[in-house]
Amino acid sequence: MNFISVADAANELNITSRRIQQMCASGEIRGARKEGRHWRIPSDAIGDIGGSKKPLPVGISDYRIATSDYYYVDKTMLIKDFLDKKPLVSLFLRPRRFGKTLNMDMLRVFFEKTDEDTSKYFSDKAIWSYGKAYTGYQGQYPVIFLSFKDVKCSNWRETYEMLAKLVSAEFRRHPELEKSDRLSDYEKAQYADLSTGKADSTEYQLSLKTLSLFLHRHYGKQTIIIIDEYDTPIQQGHTEGFYKDVIDFMRNFFSGGLKDNSHLAYGFLTGILRVAKESIFSGLNNLSVNSILDEQYSSYFGFTKEEVRRMLEYYGCGDKFDEVCDWYDGYMFGTTEIFNPWSVINYVAENCFAKAFWQSTGSNDIIGEIVGAANDEITEALYKLMSGETVTSYIDTGVIYPEVQNNPYSIYSFLLVAGYLKVAKIYPQHDGNYMCDVAVPNKEIAFVYGKEILNKTGRTNAAINIRQALFSNDASKLQKLLEDFMLSSVSVFDGTGESFYHGMMLGLCAVLSPQYRIKSNAESGYGRFDIALIPENKTDPCFIFEFKYAGKDTDDLESLANAALAQIEEKKYESDLLDQGMSGIIRVGIAFKGKKAVVRQK
Numbered sequence: 143m144n145f146i147s148v149a150d151a152a153n154e155l156n157i158t159s160r161r162i163q164q165m166c167a168s169g170e171i172r173g174a175r176k177e178g179r180h181w182r183i184p185s186d187a188i189g190d191i192g193g194s195k196k197p198l199p200v201g202i203s204d205y206r207i208a209t210s211d212y213y214y215v216d217k218t219m220l221i222k223d224f225l226d227k228k229p230l231v232s233l234f235l236r237p238r239r240f241g242k243t244l245n246m247d248m249l250r251v252f253f254e255k256t257d258e259d260t261s262k263y264f265s266d267k268a269i270w271s272y273g274k275a276y277t278g279y280q281g282q283y284p285v286i287f288l289s290f291k292d293v294k295c296s297n298w299r300e301t302y303e304m305l306a307k308l309v310s311a312e313f314r315r316h317p318e319l320e321k322s323d324r325l326s327d328y329e330k331a332q333y334a335d336l337s338t339g340k341a342d343s344t345e346y347q348l349s350l351k352t353l354s355l356f357l358h359r360h361y362g363k364q365t366i367i368i369i370d371e372y373d374t375p376i377q378q379g380h381t382e383g384f385y386k387d388v389i390d391f392m393r394n395f396f397s398g399g400l401k402d403n404s405h406l407a408y409g410f411l412t413g414i415l416r417v418a419k420e421s422i423f424s425g426l427n428n429l430s431v432n433s434i435l436d437e438q439y440s441s442y443f444g445f446t447k448e449e450v451r452r453m454l455e456y457y458g459c460g461d462k463f464d465e466v467c468d469w470y471d472g473y474m475f476g477t478t479e480i481f482n483p484w485s486v487i488n489y490v491a492e493n494c495f496a497k498a499f500w501q502s503t504g505s506n507d508i509i510g511e512i513v514g515a516a517n518d519e520i521t522e523a524l525y526k527l528m529s530g531e532t533v534t535s536y537i538d539t540g541v542i543y544p545e546v547q548n549n550p551y552s553i554y555s556f557l558l559v560a561g562y563l564k565v566a567k568i569y570p571q572h573d574g575n576y577m578c579d580v581a582v583p584n585k586e587i588a589f590v591y592g593k594e595i596l597n598k599t600g601r602t603n604a605a606i607n608i609r610q611a612l613f614s615n616d617a618s619k620l621q622k623l624l625e626d627f628m629l630s631s632v633s634v635f636d637g638t639g640e641s642f643y644h645g646m647m648l649g650l651c652a653v654l655s656p657q658y659r660i661k662s663n664a665e666s667g668y669g670r671f672d673i674a675l676i677p678e679n680k681t682d683p684c685f686i687f688e689f690k691y692a693g694k695d696t697d698d699l700e701s702l703a704n705a706a707l708a709q710i711e712e713k714k715y716e717s718d719l720l721d722q723g724m725s726g727i728i729r730v731g732i733a734f735k736g737k738k739a740v741v742r743q744k
Contacts, residue, residue, distance in 0.1 A: 143174070145182040169452055172216070173266030185265050195457060198491045203243040205251045209263050213456065215449050215483070217245055219270035220442040221252055222276055224408075230428035231400050233408035235416055236443045236475075237561025239484035242412040243289060245442060246370045247412055253366050254285040259401075275531040283366045283407055284357035286350065291371035298384035301375055302391065306339060309349045313337035316353070322360045329356060342361075347391060350399025354406055364407035365398050373413035380544065393422050396437065401426050410732055416540055416558055433539050433558065435568065435576060440476030445483045447604060448473070453490065459585060462494045469496045472583030474565050482561075487588055500561075501590040520553060522645030528588065530660060532566050532579045539575055554580055562587055600666030606649050612675075615728060617743035628737040640691035644672055647687065651675060657682070665712030683726040686715050692735035697739035700735040707742040 148166070152159040166174040166181040173184040198211035208214050224232065237243055251260050252269075261280055264270050270277055288308055295301040319325060325333070333356060335341040336349055345352070354365040372392075379388035400409050400423065416431055423429050432439050445453070450471075454460045466486060467618045473480040488499040523533045535554035538545075545552040557563045557580075564583035568576050582588050608627075611620035627650070643660070651660055651673060659676045666674075675685040688710050690702040710716070710729040719727060733744045 145184055148181050148183065163240075165403055165462075168455075169448075170456060172214070175271070186264075198457075198487050198488055200491055203247060204618055205244060206260075206263055208244060213453065215445060215453070216268050217241070217248065217263060217442045218252075218267040220245060220439060221249065221269050223439060224249075225276055225279060225441075227430075228408070229430035230406070231411070231423075231424075231426060231431045231433065233416060234410070234412045234439065234443065235414060235433045235559060236412070237414060237559065238397075239482070240441060240443045240480075240561070241483050243291060243370050246287070246289075246410060246412055247366050249366075250287045250368055252287050253279055254279055255361065255363070256703075261491060262337040279347065283317070284361045286312060286353055286367045286593075287315075287370075287410045289370035290374045295376040296382050298379070298387040301378065301384065301388060302343070304606055305375065305391070306341075306346050308339055309346055310339050313353060315347075316357065318361055319356050322356075324359045325356060329359075341393075346397075347394040348398045350395060351403055351405070351437070352398075354399060354403060356614070358405040362675050365405055366407050367409045369396075369409075369411045369412060372396075372411045377387070385544070389422070393424075396422055397424070402428075415542070431539075434473075434475045435537070435539065435578075437478075438474035439709050444475065444480035445456035445475060445486055447479055447481070450481050450486055457490050459490065459494050462489075464680070465494075465496055465529065467584075469585045472587075473561070473566050482584075482586065490740045496585070498586045498588055498589040517585075521649070522641075524553075525645055526580050526662060527563070527580070527650035527693060528648070531662060532581045532583070534577060534579050535570075537578045537580075550578065562590070581616070612728070612730070613683065617730075617734070617741045619743040620743070621739055624732070624739040624741065626739065628739065640689055640734075643689055643691060643732075647673060647689065654713075664718075666718040667716070669709075669713040669715065671710065671713075671715040674715075674719065676724065680723055681729050682723070684719055684724040685728050685730060686710050687730045687732065688715070690731070690733040692733055696734050699735060699738060701734035703731045703740040703742040704731060707744055 147163050149157050151162055162183070163181055165171045166176070166183065171183055171187050171188055175182050196211070196213040199208045199214065202208045202212055224580065234242060234245075245326060253261055254260070259281070261277070264277075264280060289306070290308070293304050293308070295304055313319075313333060319333050320330065320337075322330075331339075332352060335350065335390065336345060341349070350367060354367060357363075357365045375388050376385070376392065379385040416433065430438075450466060451460070451463055454463055454466065462724070466481070466489060470482045470485040470489065473482070482500055485499040486541070489496060527533055533554065538552065538555045539556060539559075541552050541555040541559070554563065558565065558578070561583075563580040565578050566581045567579040569578065570576055608620060608623050611623055628646075648660065648662060651658075657678060659678065661671075661674045661676060663670050663672065664674065671686050672689045673685075673687040675687075677684055688706040690706045692699055692702055696702070707729055708731075709732065716724075716727045716729070729744045733740045
């Protein structure tokens with residue numbers, strides 16, 4: 143890596159030395175080093191300074207390409223943190239699209255012994271400044287690298303064939319073994335069968351151990367094994383009905399490579415769930431599990447606040463930081479505040495137009511299943527989450543897919559690890575798990591979450607029609623729509639109190655997010671309103687709801703609806719909204735009984 147002085151860079155670019163020094167100090171110039179009182183700049187960073195911006199790495203998971211040709215957020219300190227402790231096997235659990243594959247490829251390029259001098263991909267990165275104690279590991283190990291992120295087949299036969307092909311391709315990535323004088327003729331025949339797809343199921347289940355043995359024998363160095371998105375085939379097996387088959391295969395596959403394997407130097411795995419209860423990693427005494435609740439490695443998957451700020455400044459859109467925070471911030475990994483990297487990159491790439499980029503990046507079948515299995519209590523809690531409230535729940539970091547059917551309360555654990563919720567507060571438990579206050583992290587997830595939840599509970603069309611009735615200030619239409627909805631979806635055993643109808647209305651109002659902020663049971667004026675819909679655009683109408691429940695003693699819904707409307711005015715529920723500059727406030731009083739409703743609107 144060649145470096146030039148600040149003065150030389152200033153002369154070449156016709157920029158003041160002071161400005162370049164400021165850019166070095168703020169981190170805008172990647173790889174800049176301070177030597178004494180003077181800065182030195184990588185020569186290949188001149189294009190960045192001169193205004194020729196690197197393209198954004200949308201969908202790039204190849205580390206060498208990402209660092210050479212694109213804007214790269216330096217995550218190489220993950221390597222230092224790992225080398226400081228050196229656990230035998232590390233499992234990183236994060237939601238999809240949070241940089242797992244790119245980080246695993248970074249580890250591969252760093253550690254793997256190849257004919258290419260790959261140090262050039264790290265010499266201007268943070269890890270290189272820590273000296274030989276860390277850089278001495280670079281390029282020293284044979285590496286096995288497998289990614290299961292695309293193993294999404296509809297049956298076990300196709301899944302097995304795809305897994306076998308991926309393993310065969312990894313054998314072929316090491317052609318040096320085919321004629322290695324350190325392997326026996328029998329081992330070379332094994333290599334030939336596994337690399338050409340002629341091996342049987344038992345041989346493929348033991349293939350991790352076999353390949354690590356061959357590489358250890360050939361190089362005289364223990365092997366590093368990296369498995370990216372290890373649990374994708376397992377989730378697919380649960381969804382498509384071949385869960386036992388995939389679990390049986392994976393148990394033997396991982397056990398051979400990671401348990402009591404004398405040919406293993408280190409192992410790295412990524413996924414969303416820790417499928418511990420299935421004993422996939424049974425007996426693995428040195429497995430370091432790093433979930434979203436753990437502090438270790440918390441800043442390396444996703445972008446930190448400073449990394450986002452720096453990226454926006456680089457692309458000339460630093461004034462968009464607050465909008466990016468509203469839409470894509472809010473995750474807490476350990477105690478580190480994290481932004482969704484996929485969405486931030488796409489936001490900048492699409493001229494800073496905010497939308498839900500994350501919603502189309504993977505299958506949400508498992509979310510649909512657990513929402514479909516939710517009881518009334520959990521359904522009401524889901525809608526409270528969508529209205530901005532928090533829910534306190536037990537979080538099981540070892541949750542497994544079959545618990546979707548057996549334990550509906552596992553929904554919060556799934557939603558959290560999948561990226562649909564954030565941790566607002568943690569209460570550690572003695573069993574190693576947690577009680578957590580969970581909430582929706584940001585506008586993007588409020589939109590995605592609302593869409594998924596409403597679609598799976600069949601309320602989307604009704605909610606859209608109700609929204610139209612609200613905006614047209616048509617009380618009679620709103621009343622008919624509510625009664626039609628209750629007639630088709632509410633049991634005669636439901637509707638036993640105001641809280642039931644409150645939860646139902648929260649769900650129907652949720653479709654308005656993120657155009658509206660939904661507040662429930664909030665204090666205002668001389669009391670607490672039931673629901674308020676507060677527009678992000680203050681020129682849009684604002685809605686205040688008050689609900690009444692007609693018990694066994696009365697059928698006079700009209701009087702109750704009028705009383706609800708009068709209560710909004712008498713209690714001055716609109717006072718806080720007026721203080722916020724809201725105008726066009728529409729007051730809605732609704733009385734419910736069974737499958738009947740009366741609406742009064744003003």
